[in-house]
Each structure stands twice: as C-alpha cells, then as structure tokens.
Amino acid sequence: MPRAGLDPNTVLQAAAELVDTRGLEELSLASLAQKLGIRSPSLYNHVNGLPGLRRKLALYGFVQMRDAFTRASIGKSKDDAVRSLAEAYLDFARRHPGVYEATQRFADLSDPTVQKAAGEVVEVVVQVLAGYGLQDDLAIHTVRGFRSLIHGFASIEQQGGFGIPLDLNESFRVLVDTFLAGIHARMDNK
Amino acid sequence: MPRAGLDPNTVLQAAAELVDTRGLEELSLASLAQKLGIRSPSLYNHVNGLPGLRRKLALYGFVQMRDAFTRASIGKSKDDAVRSLAEAYLDFARRHPGVYEATQRFADLSDPTVQKAAGEVVEVVVQVLAGYGLQDDLAIHTVRGFRSLIHGFASIEQQGGFGIPLDLNESFRVLVDTFLAGIHARMDNK
DNA sequence: TTGACAAAACTAATCATATTAGCTATATTA
DNA sequence: TAATATAGCTAATATGATTAGTTTTGTCAA
Numbered sequence: 246m247p248r249a250g251l252d253p254n255t256v257l258q259a260a261a262e263l264v265d266t267r268g269l270e271e272l273s274l275a276s277l278a279q280k281l282g283i284r285s286p287s288l289y290n291h292v293n294g295l296p297g298l299r300r301k302l303a304l305y306g307f308v309q310m311r312d313a314f315t316r317a318s319i320g321k322s323k324d325d326a327v328r329s330l331a332e333a334y335l336d337f338a339r340r341h342p343g344v345y346e347a348t349q350r351f352a353d354l355s356d357p358t359v360q361k362a363a364g365e366v367v368e369v370v371v372q373v374l375a376g377y378g379l380q381d382d383l384a385i386h387t388v389r390g391f392r393s394l395i396h397g398f399a400s401i402e403q404q405g406g407f408g409i410p411l412d413l414n415e416s417f418r419v420l421v422d423t424f425l426a427g428i429h430a431r432m433d434n435k
Numbered sequence: 436m437p438r439a440g441l442d443p444n445t446v447l448q449a450a451a452e453l454v455d456t457r458g459l460e461e462l463s464l465a466s467l468a469q470k471l472g473i474r475s476p477s478l479y480n481h482v483n484g485l486p487g488l489r490r491k492l493a494l495y496g497f498v499q500m501r502d503a504f505t506r507a508s509i510g511k512s513k514d515d516a517v518r519s520l521a522e523a524y525l526d527f528a529r530r531h532p533g534v535y536e537a538t539q540r541f542a543d544l545s546d547p548t549v550q551k552a553a554g555e556v557v558e559v560v561v562q563v564l565a566g567y568g569l570q571d572d573l574a575i576h577t578v579r580g581f582r583s584l585i586h587g588f589a590s591i592e593q594q595g596g597f598g599i600p601l602d603l604n605e606s607f608r609v610l611v612d613t614f615l616a617g618i619h620a621r622m623d624n625k
Numbered sequence: 626t627t628g629a630c631a632a633a634a635c636t637a638a639t640c641a642t643a644t645t646a647g648c649t650a651t652a653t654t655a
Numbered sequence: 656t657a658a659t660a661t662a663g664c665t666a667a668t669a670t671g672a673t674t675a676g677t678t679t680t681g682t683c684a685a
Contacts (some may be wrong), residue, residue: 287663390610395588420580427617
C-alpha cells in the first residue's frame with residue numbers, strides 16, 4: 246500500500262473541487278475519501294472530521310473572496326469600483342458555487358477565526374464604499390445594503406430562481422446601477 | 436398502543452415547527468418521529484420519505500409567503516406597497532426561519548408543482564412593481580433586483596452576517612428606500 | 626352487532642455515513 | 656541504519672433512511 250501523500254491542503258483543494266463540481270450536498274467524508282483514493286477514516290489525519298472540513302472550506306472561501314475582491318477594487322473608485330466589485334462577487338459565486346455556498350452554510354460566525362476571515366471580506370466592501378464619504382451609520386447601512394443585493398442575486402441565481410429567459414448579467418447590471426442611482430439621489434437630496 | 440391519529444398535515448405542521456425552533460439541520464425523520472411520538476418508519480404513511488417531507492415543507496413555505504405578501508400589498512400602491520411588501524417579507528423570514536430556509540434549500544424548481552408555487556410568490560412582487568409602469572425588460576430586471584435585495588438581506592441577517600450592533604430594521608429601511616430612490620431616478624432620467 | 630378491509634403504526638433488517646480505537650507500514654531523520 | 660512519527664488501514668459502534676412484512680385499530684357495510 247503506497248502512501249497517498251496527502252496533506253491538509255491537498256484534501257481541502259479536493260473538497261473545494263468536489264463541491265464546485267458536484268454540489269455542496271455531495272460533500273461527505275465518504276465521497277471525499279473516494280475522490281482521493283483513500284478510506285474515509287484516513288481523512289481524520291488531515292481534517293477534524295466533517296465539521297472541521299466544512300469549517301476549513303468556509304475559511305478557504307472567505308480568503309479566496311477577499312483576494313478576488315481586493316484585486317477587482319485596485320485602482321478604481323466610486324461607481325467604477327462598485328461595479329467592478331459587484332462583478333467580481335458574482336463571478337466568484339458562479340465559478341465556485343460550492344465554495345460560495347459553503348461560506349453561507351458552514352461559516353459559524355461565533356468562531357473568532359471565521360469571524361475574522363469573513364470580516365476581511367466585508368472590509369473590502371467597506372473600503373470601496375468609503376469612497377462616497379457617507380456619514381457614520383449611513384455608511385454601515387449602505388455596506389449592508391450592497392452586500393444584501395449582491396448576495397441575494399447570486400443566491401437566487403444559483404438556486405435557479407430566475408426562471409424567465411432574460412439576460413441575467415443585464416439584470417445584475419441594472420440592479421447595481423439602480424442601487425448606485427439611489428445612493429447618488431440620496432447624496433444629492435440631503 | 437393507541438393510534439397517534441396523525442395525518443399528512445399534522446406531520447407537516449410539526450415539521451414546520453421543528454425547523455423554525457431548532458433549525459433546518461435538525462430536521463430528520465428520526466427527530467420528527469420523536470417529536471410526534473411515533474417510530475420513524477411510520478412517517479412513511481404520511482410523507483414520501485425525507486425528500487418528500489422537504490418538498491412539502493418548501494411548498495408550504497411558498498403558500499404561506501404568497502398569502503402573507505398578498506395581504507401586505509392589498510390597498511396599497513407604488514412606494515407604499517413596496518415598503519409593505521418588503522416588511523412582510525423580512526417579517527416572514529424572521530418568524531419562520533426554518534421554513535423560509537427550506538424554500539431556498541429544498542425547492543427543486545424543475546418540479547412543476549414547486550415551480551408554480553414559487554411563481555405565485557414572485558407574481559405578488561410583479562403585481563406590486565407593475566404599479567410603476569416600467570417597460571418590458573426593465574420591469575423584469577426590477578423584479579429580479581427587488582427579490583435579490585430582500586432575500587439577500589434576510590439571508591445574511593439569518594446567518595448572523597451583520598455583526599455590527601446597529602439597528603437592522605433601519606438598515607433594511609435604508610436599503611429599500613435607496614432602491615426606490617434608484618427606481619425614481621431612473622424613471623425621471625429617461 | 627359483527628365481519629371485512631384499509632391503513633396507521635410497529636418490528637426487524639439492510640445500507641450508508643461518521644466516528645473511534647487500535648494496528649501496520651512507510652518516510653524521514655538522527 | 657535504526658528509531659520514530661504518522662499516513663493510512665481494518666474493525667467496530669452509533670445514527671439515520673429506507674424497505675419488507677406484521678399487527679392492530681378504525682370504520683363501514685351487511
């Protein structure tokens with residue numbers, strides 16, 4: 246029996262690929278072990294059981310998202326930055342549906358490490374929206390709003406919830422633009 | 436052994452209560468059977484296994500949502516109707532977190548019956564937004580956008596994703612108002 | 626009133642998964 | 656080259672879903 250030569254990172258990568266191709270429901274120690282060519286108890290050498298695996302998958306997702314969003318925001322500001330960030334967000338959810346869903350389903354935000362990782366993702370949004378110079382509470386409300394609409398769109402799209410055959414990218418563009426128009430209207434008014 | 440006197444509806448109600456109080460992850464035939472005081476194989480007399488139970492839970496959720504949203508929209512139009520609908524949506528998600536999540540997770544939209552039930556919920560949104568007389572595609576984009584932001588907010592809130600201690604109702608109000616402002620700005624412009 | 630029948634609920638058995646305990650073999654390194 | 660840490664294994668246990676087949680209970684017609 247030649248050793249498989251696995252390590253925690255290889256296992257994590259395999260899990261990410263598994264959920265992105267077969268869906269989050271298909272993630273089990275049994276299916277992952279089979280994909281890796283080992284028996285499922287051997288996974289305990291690399292991962293803290295199924296809960297541990299799920300946690301790592303969520304953490305991994307947050308890191309990937311933070312990096313992708315940071316890249317998308319560099320060198321841009323205001324509406325340009327917001328549109329670029331929104332695009333990167335939707336793109337990530339589409340390319341990594343399983344990992345994205347894992348960040349929603351498996352992230353226990355009472356876990357400080359997870360909280361920190363999730364916070365670093367939100368921080369990118371905070372920085373991008375800081376460009377508008379919104380006051381205190383309004384800045385927070387706006388971050389929450391932006392997160393809500395991009396997550397909501399990605400989530401419904403992934404569930405197949407937009408039934409009508411009308412271009413989804415266009416819908417997303419309209420949504421982001423409507424939100425931006427709302428922010429500008431709000432700033433102009435008072 | 437006196438008969439428990441269950442029927443499919445009683446079972447469904449118990450399942451709804453279970454997921455709303457203990458969370459969706461806690462739903463199993465075993466836990467539901469225990470709650471009902473029967474053995475889990477007996478559930479097959481009322482429900483088509485776990486997949487069947489989940490499906491019924493999602494369908495039940497859609498019906499409840501459609502009814503609640505319809506009630507909230509009656510006698511109102513435009514911004515009033517939109518705000519009332521948004522409020523009813525968030526209220527439902529908060530009061531019935533398990534059932535709400537079930538509509539997201541367990542609804543197989545390739546199932547015609549499920550599709551119809553989900554469609555009837557969306558139809559309420561369509562009718563409310565029809566009040567703005569938006570043209571064709573834009574009307575659809577707007578419905579998609581509104582669904583995205585309210586679902587996104589409800590979903591993130593339920594996950595505990597809004598960490599900062601700042602009033603969530605206010606955030607939601609600001610979000611809906613920003614969206615409305617965006618719609619109006621869009622209508623005024625072109 | 627009673628006999629027949631549909632179905633509610635049960636027990637027993639099978640299968641899949643997670644997990645733990647303890648063993649074995651392999652890589653690494655002192 | 657011998658010692659050691661550990662990757663991976665087998666065996667065993669527990670829980671949950673599901674199926675098959677049995678018992679029991681309501682109900683309803685004769």
